[in-house]
Amino acid sequence: MHWADAIGPSGEDAVVSATADQGSGQGGNLSLLRNHNASLVLDLVRKAGEDGISRPEIADYTGLTPQAVSKITARLREAGLLVEAGRHPSTGGKPRTALRLEPSAAYAVGVQLDRDEMTAVLLDLSGSRVATRAVSADLGAGPDVVTDRVAEQVRALLAQSLGGGPGGAPRARAAGFPDAGTLTRARQEPEGPGTAVDENGDEGVARVLGVGVAMPGPLDHREGVPLRVTGYPEWDGYRLRDELASRLGLPVALDKDTNAAALGILLQGESGSFAYVHLGTGIGAGLVLEGAVYRGVRTGAGEFGHQVVQLDGPSCACGKRGCLEALCLAAIARGDVADAARVLAVGVTNLAELLDIDQVLLGGRAVAAAEAEFVRGVRAELRSRTRLMVAPAGGSAYRIAEGAAQLVLAPVFGRTETPAGLRMR
Numbered sequence: 001m002h003w004a005d006a007i008g009p010s011g012e013d014a015v016v017s018a019t020a021d022q023g024s025g026q027g028g029n030l031s032l033l034r035n036h037n038a039s040l041v042l043d044l045v046r047k048a049g050e051d052g053i054s055r056p057e058i059a060d061y062t063g064l065t066p067q068a069v070s071k072i073t074a075r076l077r078e079a080g081l082l083v084e085a086g087r088h089p090s091t092g093g094k095p096r097t098a099l100r101l102e103p104s105a106a107y108a109v110g111v112q113l114d115r116d117e118m119t120a121v122l123l124d125l126s127g128s129r130v131a132t133r134a135v136s137a138d139l140g141a142g143p144d145v146v147t148d149r150v151a152e153q154v155r156a157l158l159a160q161s162l163g164g165g166p167g168g169a170p171r172a173r174a175a176g177f178p179d180a181g182t183l184t185r186a187r188q189e190p191e192g193p194g195t196a197v198d199e200n201g202d203e204g205v206a207r208v209l210g211v212g213v214a215m216p217g218p219l220d221h222r223e224g225v226p227l228r229v230t231g232y233p234e235w236d237g238y239r240l241r242d243e244l245a246s247r248l249g250l251p252v253a254l255d256k257d258t259n260a261a262a263l264g265i266l267l268q269g270e271s272g273s274f275a276y277v278h279l280g281t282g283i284g285a286g287l288v289l290e291g292a293v294y295r296g297v298r299t300g301a302g303e304f305g306h307q308v309v310q311l312d313g314p315s316c317a318c319g320k321r322g323c324l325e326a327l328c329l330a331a332i333a334r335g336d337v338a339d340a341a342r343v344l345a346v347g348v349t350n351l352a353e354l355l356d357i358d359q360v361l362l363g364g365r366a367v368a369a370a371e372a373e374f375v376r377g378v379r380a381e382l383r384s385r386t387r388l389m390v391a392p393a394g395g396s397a398y399r400i401a402e403g404a405a406q407l408v409l410a411p412v413f414g415r416t417e418t419p420a421g422l423r424m425r
Helices: 036-051 055-062 066-078 143-162 240-248 257-267 324-333 337-355 365-369 371-382 399-413
Strands: 082-088 096-101 107-113 117-124 129-136 208-215 252-256 274-279 283-289 292-294 359-363 389-392
Touching (some): 036 096, 055 066, 107 143, 107 257, 143 240, 208 240, 257 292, 337 371, 359 365
Parallel strands (some): 274 359, 359 389
16 A cells, blocks of 8 residues: 555545644544544554554544544554554453554654754654764855755765665655655665565665754745845745756755754744754754644744844844844853853743743753853743743754654644645655
């Protein structure tokens, strides 16, 4: 069975209740979303981890009938997405067979494109990082040159971790989308992902869902186009998503680096309303409001670093004066972390008072270099004005690249993102 068919509708399981509480995971009985119930089941199985979850448990949690669950899980197993995970004790009758996700069934690539470096990661279906590549980069080299560089590194990552076609170049056709295809797996990889089986039953094959790219904003997430990236006006209007999809032959999604990080944090279990504030070569924020990434009407929300906090202050590369980014990066450049934290706290306070969020998570290379000082300094400035919780974002050093890969993985599980942000080759 083709991967895409496994999450499509079939009979009773093809319907969703118009009154379903999607937050609680309830399925139902009226046609609403084509693949909602299959994605719902996949997400439950993903959350269950290695121990897995039984079909009766899936039915109890989702409200789907046992017959619908059996049909959905049968299709998902036939597609290679689910496998048996032993048996669970039963309160009566025979033990229940548990199902778990097959991580090697599919993969997604995530790319963080920063002003001076590029990081690419490969995540398996469970969201675990399988491989990583990090190289220097220069946004100022021009869009076409940088796009070629990204494509080259993605191909190298896939060849390194999944094998490739002639000459080591992966056969780049995507699983789960029109014109879906396969990438040949390396035969010897004892510590890497397990051998996958494609829709034709051929072993030694891995399926790649697509590539997520995260870069500094502003940009148009829906159209896949960077806008006037601060300091790099030549990127304005460049159709990065389309160009990269054409080079790779894979679906591509483009988003701001801070949004990708916020999405990754959300999928790891953070809830409520929070902001991920990134302090690296620039400053930005990824916003999660009431459990969903918020991008704004034109997908430009979160340009946190370019709020003016000092009238007639120093010039900023964006063209304004007194931007938080200009002041904060200047303080870091002169080694004054305390002043950088104080300036950052002004922006964080504005954000908290405007949006009434629960917490702010600090991340980025500048924060990582002096994490305790930044967290302590921002907390001290905020203490007299707001009860907002401030904490380090923590997690992987590849948080943004991993979040970029989740732009592709999240729709499979019905989480937050929609496939609309993807562009085919």
